[in-house]
Amino acid sequence: MTLQKSNSLNPHVSVDCVIFGFDKGQLQVLLIKRGGKDEALALPGDLIRDDENLDEAASRVLYELTGLRNIFLEQLRAFGDPERLEANSDIQWLNSVREEPQARVITIAYYAIVKPGKLHPKPSSFASEVKWMPVLELPMLAFDHSVILSQALHHLAASLKKEPLLAFEMLPRKFTLRQIQKLYEEVLNKNIDKRNFRKKLQTAGMLIPLDEKEVGVSHKPARFYQFDKKKIKTKGWL
Amino acid sequence: MTLQKSNSLNPHVSVDCVIFGFDKGQLQVLLIKRGGKDEALALPGDLIRDDENLDEAASRVLYELTGLRNIFLEQLRAFGDPERLEANSDIQWLNSVREEPQARVITIAYYAIVKPGKLHPKPSSFASEVKWMPVLELPMLAFDHSVILSQALHHLAASLKKEPLLAFEMLPRKFTLRQIQKLYEEVLNKNIDKRNFRKKLQTAGMLIPLDEKEVGVSHKPARFYQFDKKKIKTKGWL
Known part of the structure; x- marks a missing residue:
């Protein structure tokens, strides 16, 4: 017996990428605007595919949304609050793009440190825009992405101290x-x-x-x- | 609109607990024997419920299988290899206990450090036995649990050095x-x-x-x- 494999998306698990860089005297994070009415800012993230592991999913998703390749992504941790996708604007957006918008999604967060000047991200897939934003001046992000970002920042600060x-x-x-x-x-x-x-x-x-x-x-x-x-x-x- | 909530198990995400202790001059890890024919040794772990977050799931699952409560569990990382549940003995066991045995399961590993002498674990749920085993003398564990254990050990070693x-x-x-x-x-x-x-x-x-x-x-x-x-x-x- 083997498990069924396919290229299909797994509607229960996603990856989200926190890409940090230091540029113009500020700590920056790479964000996308997800298409749709609200144009909310979000971390580059999407569902994993059924035939890929988590690291592969993170690299693929980052590439599909931002065009960036060969970024060394490290797993930060999983985020699984049952209410992490329940803001009205998020539900609307999920209904417009997902086949199983009501499925509970656990996300595995990844992070990377890069030099922004050397990269040339451009939006694709459902990202209508991709840009560097100063971490200390951000509005609320979509889903629980502000929580994920803040944990990634905490991790970065602890690492930089050590x-x-x-x-x-x-x-x-x-x-x-x-x-x-x-x-x-x-x-x-x-x-x-x-x-x-x-x-x-x-x-x-x-x-x-x-x-x-x-x-x-x-x-x-x-x-x-x-x-x-x-x-x-x-x-x-x- | 709200997402549907229930007490039901989420067949796509599990938690596994690596509980380390130092006793009798050896580094020990708490393992269960899962019931069934092969009596394989495994980390205490099970599916999360749809209405609990990951930390809650880890505490509940550890309690249900070993009777241990109030253990400070920290998230280690997620493990999501598409083939992590595909050994024949594992598939047989899953078929005997799971409602959706073929579902791909991503697991979130937790770990804790305890003093074994003060704890009195006893098996319940599908665990037929629970016991401390010396980490350096273990046979292969069920599923990908040997991989999870080895990463937890790596993490413990790095932490102890620092x-x-x-x-x-x-x-x-x-x-x-x-x-x-x-x-x-x-x-x-x-x-x-x-x-x-x-x-x-x-x-x-x-x-x-x-x-x-x-x-x-x-x-x-x-x-x-x-x-x-x-x-x-x-x-x-x-």
């Missing part, structure tokens, strides 16, 4: 001290004392100063730095 | 240096150099020596220690 390597993944190859502080302020959503922060950066000894400064800025040009990859290790006490 | 507080949750209130080393050896599944390990423990400065030694042992009685809770903090570089 693993400075993440900052390296989010910043350009060379950056100023102002930029790295701004990154931490955005992700942790709090102001950081400049003097203290620079002292800690120095103690951590992860940065290499470059013989190069900003050009064409109105303020005093700041020095550029690079991460010292050799010094960046995630180490426990053992 | 957060010594976990060792505190796994050990008795007072313990010997031999016991804490054995705990690390079991979780990391490798031998640890005794001298090195003790040096690191000392550097980390988390232990308070007690004026108390083992009694009635055949070897030289070892001193007991306690964790210094004030010193145990999970800190990043910032």
Whole structure:
């Protein structure tokens, strides 16, 4: 006996992708406008297919809605509140696109960290638009996506505190001290004392100063730095 | 419009619980024997109900199968390989207990760390037996439960390396240096150099020596220690 396989959508499980990037001094997240009357903002997400695993589903769905490929997506966690799809606007939208709009859907959230400048997302499938939006200035998202985003942000903040390597993944190859502080302020959503922060950066000894400064800025040009990859290790006490 | 609610089982999503404990010098996991011909060992797990969220489902399922309540369960991740339920013995068992045995089931794994000595699990529902088994001496488990267990173990090992507080949750209130080393050896599944390990423990400065030694042992009685809770903090570089 084998289970029946098909390319059909599984109406009970979906994936949603939280794609973070740091750009223009702000923490950004990639959102779509779902087509339809309300044009609500949502994370790129959709039902899984019956013949694919969850990781495959996340990559496919992200590609279908935004055109982005080869993004390293990690599973965040599952979200399964029985009422997660019950706002009226969400029900209307589901009725217009789903074959079993009343099915309870558990979603598996994925997240990724990317450099927005290098990517060129464009909307397709049911996305009428795809765009980067500053995380700290967002309206409510569709479904329970504000909850998912906030948990992803919490996870990102906890990771960045423990693993400075993440900052390296989010910043350009060379950056100023102002930029790295701004990154931490955005992700942790709090102001950081400049003097203290620079002292800690120095103690951590992860940065290499470059013989190069900003050009064409109105303020005093700041020095550029690079991460010292050799010094960046995630180490426990053992 | 509201979604239809009921107490019925949702045949598409399950929860599985990985309950770890350290006892008799070994890392143990709580397993059930599922009733039926093959009596395969499995993690305590079952379908969610349509009216409960995932955390609630995990607590209920653990209670129904093992009688254990008030265990702090944390979500590990979702497992959704399309072939995760396709071993012949698993299909036979599913056919004997499930109303929709062919449905693809995504499972959300939960894990907890407990002190086995304080718990008194007893089997019910479809569990014919419930018992602690040493993690490093297990046979293959039912379904994809060996995969789930191995990911949970990986997670536990990574956490224990970063957060010594976990060792505190796994050990008795007072313990010997031999016991804490054995705990690390079991979780990391490798031998640890005794001298090195003790040096690191000392550097980390988390232990308070007690004026108390083992009694009635055949070897030289070892001193007991306690964790210094004030010193145990999970800190990043910032």
